[in-house]
Amino acid sequence: MQGYVADLIEADVNQSRAAFMAGAAAFLAGYAEQFEAEVGEDRYPGLPEGPVQSAPRDAA
Secondary structure, eight states: OHHHHHHHHHHHHHHHHHHHHHHHHHHHHHHHHHHHHHHOOOSSTTSOSSOOOOOOTTOO
16 A cells, blocks of 8 residues: 555656646746847857858859
8 A cells, every 4th residue: 555655646746846847947948038038148259140151162
């Protein structure tokens, strides 16, 4: 009986942990998007903004 109860408790804890981690990941993703929109942090300073123009393949 104790083993059965322990298995039920472990399953409940694992399910709760998974739900918490999913919620935390969603919160962090939303917070990061909001932060990016408000602050506009440059993740790659020094690189030109916009698409990079590449040289033609036969340029060499």
